[in-house]
Structure formats: C-alpha cells, structure tokens
Amino acid sequence: MAAASLKASQSSWVLCRSATASAFNPLQKVKAQPSKTIANICARWATPGVYRSLSSAPLKVFVAPDFGHRHTSQVASRGVSMQAEAGPSGSGETAELASKRCIPCEGKNVKALQKEAAEELLQEVPGWELLTEGEFKLRREWKTKNFLKGLEFMGKIGEIAEQEGHHPDLHLVGWNKLSVEINTHSIGGLSENDFILAAKISQIDAEGFLRKKKASLASN
Numbered sequence: 001m002a003a004a005s006l007k008a009s010q011s012s013w014v015l016c017r018s019a020t021a022s023a024f025n026p027l028q029k030v031k032a033q034p035s036k037t038i039a040n041i042c043a044r045w046a047t048p049g050v051y052r053s054l055s056s057a058p059l060k061v062f063v064a065p066d067f068g069h070r071h072t073s074q075v076a077s078r079g080v081s082m083q084a085e086a087g088p089s090g091s092g093e094t095a096e097l098a099s100k101r102c103i104p105c106e107g108k109n110v111k112a113l114q115k116e117a118a119e120e121l122l123q124e125v126p127g128w129e130l131l132t133e134g135e136f137k138l139r140r141e142w143k144t145k146n147f148l149k150g151l152e153f154m155g156k157i158g159e160i161a162e163q164e165g166h167h168p169d170l171h172l173v174g175w176n177k178l179s180v181e182i183n184t185h186s187i188g189g190l191s192e193n194d195f196i197l198a199a200k201i202s203q204i205d206a207e208g209f210l211r212k213k214k215a216s217l218a219s220n
C-alpha cells in the first residue's frame with residue numbers, strides 16, 4: 001500500500017489521534033507550540049505519521065492513521081518523519097467522505113472537478129494519487145498476498161461499486177499487483193463520486209488481502 005505522504009499547511013493546529021483507539025476518534029486538536037516538535041506534542045498518542053519538526057511557523061499536520069503503536073521515545077528522540085501507511089480506517093476526513101453516497105452519473109448534478117478542487121479532495125483520501133495526463137483519474141495500488149487474495153479484494157471493491165452504482169477500473173497484473181483507477185465516465189473526468197468511492201474502498205479492512213509492508217523510518 002503506498003505510504004501516505006501528508007501535506008503540511010501553514011496554520012496553527014496539530015491534529016493527533018489516540019493511539020489506543022481501535023476505531024478512529026474525533027481528532028484531538030492540540031495547539032502547536034513552535035518550540036516543541038510535533039512528536040513531543042503528540043507524544044501521549046505517538047501515532048506514527050509523517051511528522052514535520054516544527055519550524056518557527058506552526059504547522060497543521062494531519063496524523064496518518066496508525067498501523068500499530070510505535071514507541072514514544074523513538075518518535076520523540078528522533079523528532080523526524082516516520083512514514084506511516086494509509087490504513088483501512090483512513091483519516092477523519094476519509095470517514096466523512098465515505099459516509100456519503102454517489103449520485104447517479106447521468107444526472108445533470110455531476111460536476112467535473114477542476115485540478116485545484118481535485119487536489120484539495122485528494123488530501124481526504126490518503127494513499128490515492130491523482131492522474132492528470134489525459135482524463136483526470138484517481139489511482140491506488142496494492143501488493144496482495146497472492147493471486148486469489150487479489151481477486152477476493154477486487155470482489156470486495158466490486159460490491160461497493162455495485163452498491164454505489166459507480167465503478168472503478170480494476171487491474172490485477174504480475175500475479176499480485178492490484179491497481180484501481182477511478183473517474184466518472186459520463187463526464188470524462190473526476191467528480192465527487194470518485195472520491196466517495198475511493199474513500200469507501202479505503203475503508204475496507206484490507207489486512208487479510210495484502211502483503212505486510214515493513215514500516216520504515218525516513219529522515220525529515
């Protein structure tokens with residue numbers, strides 16, 4: 001699963017989540033203190049994520065969903081980025097998007113998203129990438145445990161697509177490389193439907209289908 005790379009934007013909130021929570025808790029807002037690193041601020045939660053050590057300008061960092069609790073001191077002492085993987089629970093924004101329903105693609109209400117709007121919504125579906133060569137699309141890839149698990153995972157995705165009446169393009173190549181591409185065929189581009197479908201797919205508990213990926217430490 002592609003690691004979620006999180007964007008930091010200039011504002012003053014650090015958003016943390018409780019590492020003990022099994023399900024996603026409402027994000028805990030913690031005022032960023034320029035003097036402390038985000039790791040220290042979130043030490044109590046120590047959720048792995050892409051942390052940026054606080055420069056003078058406080059940063060807003062959405063902490064990626066954790067994939068198992070990391071040792072606090074490791075995070076605090078390093079004060080550097082820890083690359084998290086977008087997990088099944090996704091962020092609070094993913095859950096909100098996933099709670100929506102796709103609207104009929106043939107309706108006149110389906111609006112094509114411009115690039116800026118698509119990039120904004122992309123922040124709510126960590127792990128997905130935006131393709132802008134030709135028709136805009138969302139794309140995500142996984143390495144599955146084996147070929148049959150890949151087909152099984154595709155089946156789960158297919159069930160959601162049928163429920164939503166909105167369908168992705170599914171590819172399973174090289175026996176275990178599963179990739180999903182989504183856009184709205186009726187408009188030849190991206191609509192909110194595509195992000196809703198991506199969010200719902202991100203909510204699938206894919207643990208049983210995917211090869212385990214070792215989390216890695218990366219410098220800031």
Ligand SMILES: C[C@H](O)[C@H](O)[C@H]1CNC2=NC(N)=NC(=O)C2=N1
Pocket residue numbers: 105106165166167168182183184185186187
């Ligand atoms: C009739 C049927 O609902 C439409 O053709 C739906 C089916 N699924 C779809 N899926 C996607 N991704 N885009 C569409 O425009 C679309 N249209």
